[in-house]
Every structure is written in C-alpha cells, then in structure tokens.
Amino acid sequence: MDLQQTIRHNCDISDARDNGIYSLCTLVLKLRNLYKWEQGLEPWDEPDSKVLLDWIDAKENYWEEIAGEDLAPLPMDGSSFDPFDISKINNKFRGQNLYYGAGYGRSLKSIFFLAEIREEKTANGRPVLILGKEQTRELSAPFALLQDGVIIIRREPLRFFIWDQVQEVRTASRLPLRFALECHGVPSGTELNQQAFKKNLDRIVDGEIPVFIHHEIGELREEALASKTAKKLISAYPDSAIELTVRAVKDILADTNPEGMLGYIINEQREASLGFYLGFLDGMRKLLFPEIVEAFKGFRDDRDWRKIELARDHGRAANLRRAKQLKAAAGSFDRGNSKAVKARIERDILAPLGL
Numbered sequence: 001m002d003l004q005q006t007i008r009h010n011c012d013i014s015d016a017r018d019n020g021i022y023s024l025c026t027l028v029l030k031l032r033n034l035y036k037w038e039q040g041l042e043p044w045d046e047p048d049s050k051v052l053l054d055w056i057d058a059k060e061n062y063w064e065e066i067a068g069e070d071l072a073p074l075p076m077d078g079s080s081f082d083p084f085d086i087s088k089i090n091n092k093f094r095g096q097n098l099y100y101g102a103g104y105g106r107s108l109k110s111i112f113f114l115a116e117i118r119e120e121k122t123a124n125g126r127p128v129l130i131l132g133k134e135q136t137r138e139l140s141a142p143f144a145l146l147q148d149g150v151i152i153i154r155r156e157p158l159r160f161f162i163w164d165q166v167q168e169v170r171t172a173s174r175l176p177l178r179f180a181l182e183c184h185g186v187p188s189g190t191e192l193n194q195q196a197f198k199k200n201l202d203r204i205v206d207g208e209i210p211v212f213i214h215h216e217i218g219e220l221r222e223e224a225l226a227s228k229t230a231k232k233l234i235s236a237y238p239d240s241a242i243e244l245t246v247r248a249v250k251d252i253l254a255d256t257n258p259e260g261m262l263g264y265i266i267n268e269q270r271e272a273s274l275g276f277y278l279g280f281l282d283g284m285r286k287l288l289f290p291e292i293v294e295a296f297k298g299f300r301d302d303r304d305w306r307k308i309e310l311a312r313d314h315g316r317a318a319n320l321r322r323a324k325q326l327k328a329a330a331g332s333f334d335r336g337n338s339k340a341v342k343a344r345i346e347r348d349i350l351a352p353l354g355l
Contacts, residue, residue, distance in 0.1 A: 010071050011138035014110040016063035021107040030139050043163035105140050107239040113137045123213050144212040151216040180275030211273045218260025222253045225323040229330045248284040256316035287353050291315040
C-alpha cells in the first residue's frame with residue numbers, strides 16, 4: 001500500500017475496533033457522513049437509501065475482517081514511521097501543503113487524517129492551521145483539536161457538524177440555534193429556510209472558526225484539570241459517565257477561561273456565536289453548566305452581556321470545584337482501588353447531578 005492507502009487503512013482499523021462506542025443512531029449518522037465524504041457529496045445531499053444501506057453493510061463486513069489487525073507504520077521516502085509520530089511525518093510533508101494528524105478521541109478511539117492546508121495564522125500567539133479538502137479521515141472526524149501545540153481546525157467536518165446540528169432547529173431545545181441563524185440573516189421560524197442556509201453555510205462556518213480556535217486556546221491555557229489527569233481517568237473508565245464528566249468539565253473550564261471561547265464571545269459581543277454555543281451544548285455540559293442556560297433565556301430579551309459574564313464566572317467556579325475533586329480522585333487512583341475511586345466520583349460529582 002502507498003502512503004495514502006496506509007493512512008486510510010489505519011482509519012478503517014480504528015473504525016473497526018471502536019465503532020461500538022457510539023449508539024446505533026449516532027453510528028448511522030456518522031456512517032452516512034463518512035459515505036458523503038467518500039462520494040464527494042455536500043452536507044445537504046442525501047444518498048439513495050438502498051445504496052447507503054448496501055454501503056454500510058459492506059463497510060461493517062469489512063470491519064469484521066480487519067478488526068484484529070495492528071495499525072500499520074506509514075511508508076515515506078524508503079522509511080517507515082509510527083502512525084502517531086506526527087512531528088516526523090509532517091516534516092516529510094513540508095512544502096507539499098499537506099497536514100497529517102493523529103491522536104486519540106472519545107473512549108481513546110484512534111484518530112487519523114490527511115488534509116490540505118487552507119490557511120496558516122496565529123491567534124493569541126499560538127500557531128493555527130485551517131485545513132481544507134481531506135484526503136483521508138476516520139469515522140469520528142473531530143473538527144477542532146490540538147496537535148503538538150498547534151491548533152487544528154478541520155473545515156470539512158465543521159461544515160457537516162453545523163449543517164447536521166441546525167437540522168434539529170425546529171425542536172424546542174434548539175431555540176438558541178434559531179437565535180443564531182436569525183443573527184446570520186437565515187429565517188428559521190416554524191420551518192428552517194434550507195435554501196438560505198445552504199447559501200450562507202460557508203459564510204457561517206468561516207465566521208465561527210475563530211470561536212472554535214478560542215476553545216483550543218482555552219485548552220492550552222487552562223491548568224485546573226491537566227490533560228495527564230484527564231487521560232488517567234478516561235483510560236481507567238472509558239465509555240462511561242465518568243469519562244463524559246471529565247471531558248465536559250475540561251471543556252467548560254477551557255470555554256470559561258479568560259482566553260477561551262466564552263471569554264472571546266463576550267469580549268467581542270458575538271450574539272450569533274453565543275446562540276451556537278448554547279445550541280451545541282450536549283446533555284452533560286448542560287448539567288454541569290446550567291448557569292449559562294438560564295442566563296441566555298434573559299439575554300434573548302435584553303441583550304445584557306453582564307448576565308452572560310456572571311454566568312461564566314459562576315459556572316467556572318462550580319467546575320473548578322469539580323476539577324479539584326477529579327484531581328484528588330486521580331491522585332489516589334491505582335488499579336487496586338479503581339472501584340473505590342469510581343464510587344468516590346459517583347458520590348461527589350455524579351449523584352448531586354442526579355446521575
């Protein structure tokens with residue numbers, strides 16, 4: 001196999017090993033988007049159902065064949081490289097306008113991708129790469145991540161994410177998304193204006209990229225819950241409420257950091273971005289950050305940014321306390337007392353949330 005084929009094969013092995021981390025519904029949605037990417041379709045293009053189902057069936061059969069394989073080293077210039085050695089691999093790509101990414105995502109699923117570099121910039125003194133057309137990718141395709149201190153924004157997965165999220169705008173829980181779209185001039189009353197959304201999608205995506213960059217800046221600046229501590233707990237309790245809690249606390253602290261996403265939104269008074277922030281909050285982050293949900297209800301009426309700033313402060317304080325509890329639990333952890341540490345986290349953090 002050549003280089004690109006090897007990267008894609010490693011993506012397939014990752015998907016074969018770890019597709020079980022997703023619910024059936026989520027897995028189907030991710031497979032649908034993977035199919036669209038493979039076929040060069042736009043987010044709004046819906047494939048024929050039979051064709052898609054046949055493709056999914058073939059993909060799952062292929063996964064069964066390769067699930068036991070080891071990840072392959074990458075062949076480059078007569079040498080081979082560990083697929084996670086992104087520094088050496090990207091040195092080989094220098095001058096080719098390509099970026100190779102690798103790492104671990106939810107439940108420690110391996111992530112690999114190869115994409116064209118669309119833009120290089122800095123933000124708050126940090127290097128940023130905006131990636132365009134993707135040559136290889138795996139199922140999860142996170143659109144914002146840190147790689148060796150570089151902030152990476154993957155524009156193609158971000159387009160699909162925003163498109164898919166907004167399709168649920170009609171539900172009552174997605175009022176913030178409706179607010180955000182209206183700020184962007186996209187009507188979204190009882191029915192989303194799909195044509196207007198298509199026309200404005202790229203403008204919306206490019207306008208929101210700086211906000212996601214600031215989430216990653218917050219991750220870099222935030223020290224209350226170190227990555228080493230988070231990884232220790234996630235590896236001990238993968239695909240569990242504890243993993244979701246650790247990730248959510250870490251995300252909220254990054255967002256509420258003075259240089260993080262919410263700090264940027266507040267300082268720039270970005271109303272649409274605030275709507276998207278609330279609209280994209282998942283269940284666990286809503287539970288851990290109810291202050292922002294309540295503040296936004298009043299903000300829609302009076303546009304008083306002091307409400308949002310106060311919610312940021314209170315939410316940050318609450319999650320700093322949770323981070324301290326998680327840090328203490330991780331500090332006392334070893335394989336011999338994993339059940340006791342689990343019970344401690346459930347008692348101190350999960351039980352008060354009703355989990």
